[in-house]
Amino acid sequence: MPVVVDESNGMEKLVLKSEQGAIAEVYLHGAHVVSWQDATGKDLMFTSKQAIFKPPKAIRGGVPVCFPQFGQLGPLGQHGFARNTKFDLLQETADSATLVLKAVGDEDEKYPYPFELTVRVQLGQQGDAPTFTQEVAANNTGSEEMSFTAALHTYFKISAIGNVAVSGLDGVTYTDSLQGGQRMQQSGDVIFDQEVDRIYLAVPDSGVQISDSGSGAVFEVHKAGFPDAVVWNPWVAKAQAMADFGDEEYKEMLCIEPAVAGSGPYKLAPGQTWSGSQTLVYKAA
Ligand SMILES: O=P(O)(O)OC[C@H]1O[C@@H](O)[C@H](O)[C@@H](O)[C@@H]1O
Numbered sequence: 001m002p003v004v005v006d007e008s009n010g011m012e013k014l015v016l017k018s019e020q021g022a023i024a025e026v027y028l029h030g031a032h033v034v035s036w037q038d039a040t041g042k043d044l045m046f047t048s049k050q051a052i053f054k055p056p057k058a059i060r061g062g063v064p065v066c067f068p069q070f071g072q073l074g075p076l077g078q079h080g081f082a083r084n085t086k087f088d089l090l091q092e093t094a095d096s097a098t099l100v101l102k103a104v105g106d107e108d109e110k111y112p113y114p115f116e117l118t119v120r121v122q123l124g125q126q127g128d129a130p131t132f133t134q135e136v137a138a139n140n141t142g143s144e145e146m147s148f149t150a151a152l153h154t155y156f157k158i159s160a161i162g163n164v165a166v167s168g169l170d171g172v173t174y175t176d177s178l179q180g181g182q183r184m185q186q187s188g189d190v191i192f193d194q195e196v197d198r199i200y201l202a203v204p205d206s207g208v209q210i211s212d213s214g215s216g217a218v219f220e221v222h223k224a225g226f227p228d229a230v231v232w233n234p235w236v237a238k239a240q241a242m243a244d245f246g247d248e249e250y251k252e253m254l255c256i257e258p259a260v261a262g263s264g265p266y267k268l269a270p271g272q273t274w275s276g277s278q279t280l281v282y283k284a285a
Contacts, residue, residue, distance in 0.1 A: 001092045001099060003028065009053035014089065017096045018123035022130040029055050030083040031101040031119035034062040036280075038130050044219075044282050046157040046253035052244045058083040060244040061155045061253075065119060065136060068111060068148035070230075070261045071177075075110050079153070082117060090118060098122040104141075113146035115139060115268075126281055135277035140268040147267045151230060151259035152278050154221075159214025161233060161251050166190040168207035168221075169229070174198040175262050192254070195235035199262040203229040210254060216285025225276030226258035 003012050006027075013034075016024040021039030026032065036045045047061025058064050058079070069080035087101035098120065105115040116139045124131040140146050158164050167189045175181045177197040186200065208229060210219040223229070232255040234242065239250040258278045260266050268274055 001089075001096050003089065006053070011053055011055075014092075014099055015096075016099060016121060016123050018125060018130060019095065019097065020125050020130065022123050022125075024121060024123055024132065026099065026101070026121055027059070028087050028089070028101065030058060030085060031065055031087040031103065031121075032059050032062055032083060033121060033134065034059055036062075036123075036132050038282060038284070043157045044130075044132075044280075046155040046249075048245045048249055050244050050246050050249075055086075056084040057244070060242070063134060063155070064153040065117075066149075066151040066153050066257075066259075067117060067136065067138065068105070068113075068115070068146070068150065070149040070151045070259050070264070073149045073261060073264065079151070080148075081105075081111075085117075087119065097124065113140065113144060114142040115146060116141055129281050129283045131282075132280040133277065135275055137273055137275035138268065139273040140270050143270050145267050145269055147265040148274075149260050149264040149266070150226070150276065151257040151261065152226070152276070153230075153255060153257045154278070154280070156210060156219055156254050156256065158210070158212050158252060158254050161192045161254065163214035164192065164210055164212050164254055166231060166254075166256065167209055167211065169200050169203065169231075172200045172203055174200040174231075190231055192233050192235075195238060196231055196233050198231050199259065200229045200231065201262045202227055208256065210256065218283045220281040220283070221256050221258070222279040222281070223258035223277065225274065226260055226278070227263035228259040228261045230255065230257035230259050230261060232257065
């Protein structure tokens with residue numbers, strides 16, 4: 001699998017292909033997945049038309065890897081620095097369906113803990129449904145305990161925000177980031193008619209799904225190692241405030257983010273490794 005330079009922005013990327021014809025593009029910058037398409041070429045992930053492809057800016061869309069910090073839950077800048085770190089290709093499979101990227105986190109003033117971070121991306125198939133699996137593993141290579149929060153900040157492409165419902169969170173406690181972290185309990189499905197920015201705590205590993213009544217499609221989100229799930233849609237005002245996001249684009253995306261957030265931070269002893277993963281299954285109508 002050759003590293004190719006994306007002619008539109010000069011950035012290095014790898015293109016994964018499943019046996020059935022699904023495709024995912026992964027930039028070395030941030031190990032950032034920027035697209036996942038089914039065999040018909042339909043985009044299953046959202047990336048903004050105004051995304052800025054210029055390191056160290058993180059790319060608006062796909063799956064930014066948030067590590068070693070989710071959001072503002074720690075001393076670092078928003079969502080940590082992995083999404084702004086250059087990764088190298090560590091491994092790939094001959095069938096082009098799997099790759100592993102690796103980065104080394106150097107000691108820095110605000111986060112004096114050296115670590116290795118690997119990100120594995122794999123395309124597969126379950127019956128007729130294309131699958132996307134992503135695993136992140138962090139190894140503490142230093143001599144002190146390190147603590148972290150994290151997320152796989154996944155932007156799903158949807159037909160229209162008013163058409164989607166997120167199930168599998170009924171009864172789950174969440175902290176509402178728009179209400180100063182106030183604890184609430186979800187009742188029924190999550191639907192969207194205003195800005196939503198929530199950290200659902202101790203979410204079951206399987207059962208969360210996005211149903212899109214516009215397309216008839218369903219995304220299943222299966223996770224492991226990540227206790228929490230963030231649900232985010234910026235709605236009108238925040239969309240207008242983000243320079244790298246179109247004013248109307250909130251209508252066509254939704255983020256569901258397996259995370260170590262409100263249930264964290266997690267601690268890693270020297271030599272210890274933590275891993276977290278998600279598998280997304282796209283069931284077309
Ligand atoms: O603009 P960023 O740094 O990519 O963050 C986007 C959003 O990411 C979400 O995970 C956060 O819960 C939101 O609060 C935040 O606005």
